[in-house]
Amino acid sequence: MTSSSAARRKRPASYLIHSVIGLKLSLLLLFVCATGTIAVVSNDLEWLFRPEVRATRSAIPRSWEEQYHAARAAYPYHVINYGSAGEEPYLATSFNATSPSGEARVIWVDPGTGVVTGESSWVSFTSVMRALHYHLFTDRTGSWLFYIICALGAALVLSAITGLMIHRSIWRGFAKLPRRDRGERVFAGGLHRLAGVWSAAFVIVIGGTSIWYFAERAISEIGQIEYERFPSPLEAEQIDSHGPRRMGLDALIAIARREIPELQVREIWFPATPEDPVFIRGQATAWLVRDRTNGVEINPYTGEVIHVDLAENMSTIERWVHTADPLHFGDFAGVWSKLLWVVFGILLCILGWSGVSIHLHRMAEAVRVLRREA
Amino acid sequence: MRLPFRLAPLGWWKWPSLLTVTLLPLAFYIASWRPALEPRAFGTSILGPTRLGPWVAVLGTEAAIPLRTRSATVRIRFCDGCYEAMRSVHIGYGDRTAPAAGQLVRVTGDANSLEAPLTRTDATRTSTHLWLVVQAWDGTAYTHAWVVR
Numbered sequence: 001m002t003s004s005s006a007a008r009r010k011r012p013a014s015y016l017i018h019s020v021i022g023l024k025l026s027l028l029l030l031f032v033c034a035t036g037t038i039a040v041v042s043n044d045l046e047w048l049f050r051p052e053v054r055a056t057r058s059a060i061p062r063s064w065e066e067q068y069h070a071a072r073a074a075y076p077y078h079v080i081n082y083g084s085a086g087e088e089p090y091l092a093t094s095f096n097a098t099s100p101s102g103e104a105r106v107i108w109v110d111p112g113t114g115v116v117t118g119e120s121s122w123v124s125f126t127s128v129m130r131a132l133h134y135h136l137f138t139d140r141t142g143s144w145l146f147y148i149i150c151a152l153g154a155a156l157v158l159s160a161i162t163g164l165m166i167h168r169s170i171w172r173g174f175a176k177l178p179r180r181d182r183g184e185r186v187f188a189g190g191l192h193r194l195a196g197v198w199s200a201a202f203v204i205v206i207g208g209t210s211i212w213y214f215a216e217r218a219i220s221e222i223g224q225i226e227y228e229r230f231p232s233p234l235e236a237e238q239i240d241s242h243g244p245r246r247m248g249l250d251a252l253i254a255i256a257r258r259e260i261p262e263l264q265v266r267e268i269w270f271p272a273t274p275e276d277p278v279f280i281r282g283q284a285t286a287w288l289v290r291d292r293t294n295g296v297e298i299n300p301y302t303g304e305v306i307h308v309d310l311a312e313n314m315s316t317i318e319r320w321v322h323t324a325d326p327l328h329f330g331d332f333a334g335v336w337s338k339l340l341w342v343v344f345g346i347l348l349c350i351l352g353w354s355g356v357s358i359h360l361h362r363m364a365e366a367v368r369v370l371r372r373e374a
Numbered sequence: 375m376r377l378p379f380r381l382a383p384l385g386w387w388k389w390p391s392l393l394t395v396t397l398l399p400l401a402f403y404i405a406s407w408r409p410a411l412e413p414r415a416f417g418t419s420i421l422g423p424t425r426l427g428p429w430v431a432v433l434g435t436e437a438a439i440p441l442r443t444r445s446a447t448v449r450i451r452f453c454d455g456c457y458e459a460m461r462s463v464h465i466g467y468g469d470r471t472a473p474a475a476g477q478l479v480r481v482t483g484d485a486n487s488l489e490a491p492l493t494r495t496d497a498t499r500t501s502t503h504l505w506l507v508v509q510a511w512d513g514t515a516y517t518h519a520w521v522v523r
Binding site (some may be wrong): 025137143145 | 381382383384385386387388391392394395398399402403406407408410412413414416451453454458459461462482483484485486487489511
């Protein structure tokens, strides 16, 4: 088949849809995919250049109470709102706090030694990359760009489906390496098809969860629906008769573990006012849920259990709310699943670039043919 | 291998895409996102520091004193570590002798971000004092009133 007849060949609708999405949205998709890929391992990248986020490996990590008291002793006038275990064993525990000037700060504690390793602004490489990825710093002005970014998920899914539809042989495509001896366009085309078949399932997952985030936010804002239950304030009589001394953190965690024996504590929400309970959250037996899915709400003055959240007892939609994040972020199996997500993220970026490259070469070739025929 | 990297295939989408991934995030980072994370100003009008029982309190608001505006947000700071000894903190308008009945508002937030919205209602339209009422855990109440009108 000659180039001119190839140019006049009628393309199927799936090809046209794939081309339009891939070309017109290529820069936006490339930006979102690249920032997302970096955001997946942003905590791990910070380990490379920020000593305060590093943890010492220890067979017996220090207790939450010891770490909390170390943070309070180092910064007695910071109000600690929230404690979070490091995402990986080599990352320090972080205590989000408010400084006396009202600024959001983070106190870092090495769980291996119980020593405070540093105190820093909440603004970090991780927070910047995440904000850049899902709303380009526009969240203070509303959700408008968040919706646009999430809508790109639909474009990704459509692109993946149409790409598979026009692929001549999907199963053989997994092992077909791009040819380097037939010019740049053939190489780009082979690379595009190879990256496409290998990342198709991943694209469906990422695009699907993006579409869910769109729907979740829209339903929440329009329907005024809260997906998560917020702690209930304590009764005044209970506070007055037992306060102000609250129980120790380790004792509260022991109470939480009586309710959920397999609980691995990952987050602790500390009371900001006398009426606030303590919320101890973490991973238990359910797979593919985020750290704050399972939790026990406890009266810190009496140790009374107020509420227990367990993934297995949640409705389907509520369970899905807690599953979307691990699927999208790729952190469900530690650093190895994150690295896998990074590989797929790079494949997505390669897809974007190679698709544009194929188009440019085809256009150049068509121009050459037209000039020859003229 | 020379890699083609031109944006011509984007057509009409070229400039909106370029601006979205370059100038837009930069502009919003500088003008919106980063400033929102700065600690809020305590206030241009300061009341105190004033001793309140065993503690010291300072009030700040962006509204001008005398407080004639219909609504204002008041921020409160206590001496370091003092808030933990407090059961509750309320604020509200009143006259020289006492706060107006039913007009006290609970102060919310953690120890480093205490604030409360104040609204002049019909009952407090002509009130001249701003009352701060702090209750300790043993039930003792400490009060102070500032002249704000």
